[in-house]
Amino acid sequence: MISNNVSAYLPLLLNNRREDPICAYIYDINKLKKHVHYLKESLPSYCSLFYAVKANPDMKIIHALEEYIDGFDTASEGELNKILNLTDKPIIFGAPAKKDRELEYLSKGNLHAMNIESERDLHRLNRLGSVTGEKLPVLIRVNSTYQVARSSHKMTGVPTQFGIEEKRIPTLLNDLSDYPYLEVKGFHFHAMSNNLDALDHLEFIHSCREKIVEWKAVFSLPSATILNAGGGIGINYEHPEEPFDWETFTNGLQQMKALFTHEGIQLILELGRYMVADCGFYVAEVMDIKRNHGEHFALIRGGTHHLRLPAAWKMSHPHTIYPVDEWYDEPLPRPELREEFVTVAGELCTPNDLLIRKSYIERLKAGDLVVFSKAGAYGWTISHHDFLSHPQPEFHYLE
Structure with a gap:
């Protein structure tokens, strides 16, 4: 669906063409x-x-969010500096391979906490703390055994490069x-990406809380009061009419309130995709329509070098x-389709440059616009902009 603001803006875009x-x-x-x-x-x-x-580091997006949220999750020095130049709100830094100069942001007091991703992180940060003579605030990232079934990417519970395997956590805490x-x-405990099941997400958080309560008691960790559940709440790109049930999720969190407050545990949710996906739209003009080997293709100005997600996930992007x-x-003929299935491809010289796969359309003409919704997260900044050196898209902000 196109938002009302974007619908009103498209004629202006066409007038300025x-x-x-x-x-x-x-x-x-x-x-x-x-x-x-x-x-x-x-x-x-x-x-x-x-x-x-990481979901979208556009500074106008970040600036719009700053007054409403409690803090920021960063994963690189570049992201960190963007936030430090904007606000003094809490920042958590997490990345699986940290540079020495990134570690130093923690010792300089710029961060609320930094994730421990491995035993080597423990040694490096402890050495850094010994230089400053101060204890450094850290969160231990756990590669847990819990798997969220409806997530598109599993970060934990399977062999991945993230965090410390759950069965090794007791030994680490003992030492x-x-x-x-x-x-x-x-x-x-960030464990998944793009989960669509609210009840499973609640069960995941409940499981994490039980582990923290146990570890706090067994290993005497009075300062361990943060349960960072990461993000991972998803957008249903293929069936937008069946979104993640946020109301069920927050009602479940309300029911857990006594359990968290009794133990003095703060829950942090680091949302990315779910926060910004719906605010973004990628608009591309249809350049040509053709038929090959019994299938119809529409070619657009643009493609996966601007919006890589549909090719990466091999899906049809909402549009x-x-x-x-x-x-x-005029006077050249205008290619057109009526009541057909069409694949929408970009301008790149690769058969992988597909944004919509065999989707039924009532009518499509050269010169029409394809408006890809839910493009506010993991769109422009994860795409391979320089492949074939095409011009970049324009950027417009409706405020």
């Missing part, structure tokens, strides 16, 4: 602010809402006296056809 076909990202900042305000207000008091910058310059503030009556290329 010059020689080059239309290709643009449009971010509906007003829609974003309303959505994030709703997310924050629906969470219980023991829960903090952080933004996972914490070997690391006198580290203060364990809690545990990080709407915006019809354009005026044909700019």
Whole structure:
């Protein structure tokens, strides 16, 4: 679905069209602010809402979010500096392979906490703390045994490069006296990406809380008061009419309130995709329509070098056809399809440049616009912009 703000803006985009076909990202900042305000207000008091910058590091997006959220999750020095230049809100840093200069942000007091991803991280950060003479706040990232069934990517419970295997955590906690310059503030359990099952997500959080309560008691960890459940709440790209049930999720969190507050545990949710996906739209003009080997193809100005997600996940991205009556290329014929299945491909010289796969359309003409919704997360910044050196899209912000 196209938001009302974007629908009203598309005629302006068409009116300003010059020689080059239309290709643009449009971010509906007003829609974003309303959505994030709703997310924050629906969470219980023991829960903090952080933004996972990796989902979209656009500074106008970040600036719009800053007044509503409690903090930021960063995974690189570049992301970290963007946030440090904007706000003094808490920042958590997590990455599986940290540079020495990234570790130093913790010792300089710039971070709320840093994730421990391995035993080597323990040694490196403890050594850094010994130089400053101060305990450094850390979260131990756990590669847990819990698997969330409906997530598209599993970070834990299967062999991955993330965190420390759960069965090794007791040994690590038992040996914490070997690391006198580290203060364990809690545990990080980010376990999945794009989970669509609210009840399973609640069960995952409940399981994490039980483990923290046990470890706090067995290993005497009074300062371990943070349960960082990461993000992983998903967007249903293939069936948008069946979204993640946020209301069921927050009602479940409300029911857990007594369990968390009794133990003095703060729950952190680091949302990325679920926070910003719906505010972004990628708009591309149809350049040509053709038929090969019994199948119809529409070719757009743009492609997966701008919006890589549909090719990476081998899916049809949610979209709407915006019809354009005026044909700019008179008197040449205007290719058109009616009541057919069509595959929408980009301008790259590769058969992998597909954004929509065999989707039924009532009518599609050269010169129409394809508006890809839910493009506000993992869109532009995960894409291979320089392949074939095509021009970048325009960027528009509706405020």
